[in-house]
Amino acid sequence: MLIHDDRVIHGLINTLIVAVGSTLLSSVLGTLLAVGLHRYTKSSFLNAFALAPAIVPDIVLGIGLLALYALLSVSLGLYSVLLAHVVFSMAFVTAVVKARLAHTDKYLREASMDLGATRTATFMRITVPSLAPAILAGGLLAFTLSLDEFVIAFFTNGPTTPTLPIVIYSMVRFGVTPEINALATLLMLVSFTAVIFAQRMTRPTEEQ
């Protein structure tokens, strides 16, 4: 049984910590980045640059981040995987939120100020809620990507904290057992559900 395998459970817990942590962090940072790019720049270079981590091959990103951690003498552990995942999943959140921003009425903020709201109130009561479906969709995307991410985790992981994909990888080396098939099916189901959910969120409902 899968739940009696300590290695699998340990790996699952690690993966969930990384996935949940990087989802939360990248949702906040990605949204802020999207709003900033939308409001303050028309530069296509900056816009492309913000999305680069999503396009750069995982292996390049993995090696690059490992080199960066080494340069800063950061010891590796779960948090280093978490931060590495934030790097690329943030780009996905930014892309989704930016697409939504392009379709929202640009006068909503002015309308809010006109009705007496401060800048902070406008951001919290108008900007964020009107982007909520996109933020949620971007977050779900980030979660699924982090859940089964192997290459970057492999490079930036500490020796004692393997994530689930790494556990599966080490198990596969001794042959594909029914446990691995079951695990793969479960992972796929979770990812599928999240992606379908994200799809539904991004469907244009409010705007014509």
Added chain:
Amino acid sequence: MTTQAKNLIEIRNLTHDYGSVRALDNVSLDIRENEFFALLGPSGCGKTTLLRILAGFETPLEGSVSLAGDDLIALPANKRPINLMFQSYALFPHMNVGQNIAYGLEREKLPKAEIKSRVEEVLKTVGLQDKVKARPSQLSGGQRQRVALARAIVKRPKLLLLDEPLSALDRKVRSEMQLELKRLQLEVGITFVVVTHDQEEAMSMADRIAVMVEGTVGQVDSPVDLYQRPLTAYVGDFIGESNFFDGIVVPEGIKHPSLGILPGNRYGKDITGEAHLLIRPEDLKVAQNQEHSIAALVRDVQFYGGASTLVLGIDGRSAPILMSQPGATTAQRGTIVNLTWDPLKAIVLPKDSRRSTL
């Protein structure tokens, strides 16, 4: 409109640039208390810039704006007793109608009970009591506009700005809303300033209209005065249908190079040299005898039920002459008619290079 109404807004020497483009050039205007005021002009004339300065979204380069004697420029948009109804309505998509309207009152930190009663009251005013729980996306264009209006007037502003309020509506809803806006303005007693490029919209609703030309105010007057007594050929051309003749000023009117003396009224103004003579289509008549008439060929007759328009041509003139008559006309296409007019109603205006057509 009484002439001694108090000024609510005083705009003095307002100048503003967008990059290298001068959007407003030394504009001075007074807007009176409780009047329905219109800023009218083609796109790019500066009317929207002026509106955004009043709302607080732009800070002018130079000049001052005061509201009831207090400086307005120093106040940020969220502190001004002024509300704006956006052209796109800018309703908050994630809130229902009631929440949209309550938003501005919540920002004032009013007690919940008062907010509730004021929202209900304003919904009744605009006739949307049964839509409190609806989302903006579930409403028709006309209903959205009512919500936007309710959201602005529920704050009881001293001044309500309306940016092209009717442009997004189809024709039938338009005329309904036009009456509705006028009724509301009288009912709530708020000063309305509407920005529009549609002269019919401005003429039918406003007490006074400022016609804006290339960042300046061309003329501020009542709709009737703008139509009957334009100060420039530009304004005369912009407001309503018009026939222009160009010539040199003579004591009885102007001297046209081929048509001779065309009598007109200078309204005591001192005009010399080149000038325009403006005659409205309804002031042209078919001459009974031959005194100061001009012969024109009937090119087309358009019948609109209540009135007919004759499209006339004169040799050597490309622009058609329009003449309107009440009811049906006996004039036939291809015949020659002799046109005459009351010299008092034909206006002699100084030469104006900005007049768009000839």
